[in-house]
Amino acid sequence: MKQPKKLTRQLKEAVTVYGLNADNWMLLKDGDTYVKIIHKASGKTRIIDKFVRMKKGSR
Numbered sequence: 200m201k202q203p204k205k206l207t208r209q210l211k212e213a214v215t216v217y218g219l220n221a222d223n224w225m226l227l228k229d230g231d232t233y234v235k236i237i238h239k240a241s242g243k244t245r246i247i248d249k250f251v252r253m254k255k256g257s258r
Contacts, residue, residue: 203227203237209249210234216251 203225206214211221214236227244228235234249
């Protein structure tokens with residue numbers, strides 16, 4: 200397995216849209232439209248869309 204990398208600002212925004220805490224996740228594999236992230240403590244992996252954005256006015 201490759202060494203996980205820190206998330207960029209754009210990826211941190213995408214992770215928070217999914218309701219996850221960006222401080223607990225690292226980048227495992229970067230694809231064209233999807234990225235694979237891994238949880239720092241538990242080692243669980245998730246695949247998320249890296250171009251998803253929050254809608255204006257919603258938090």
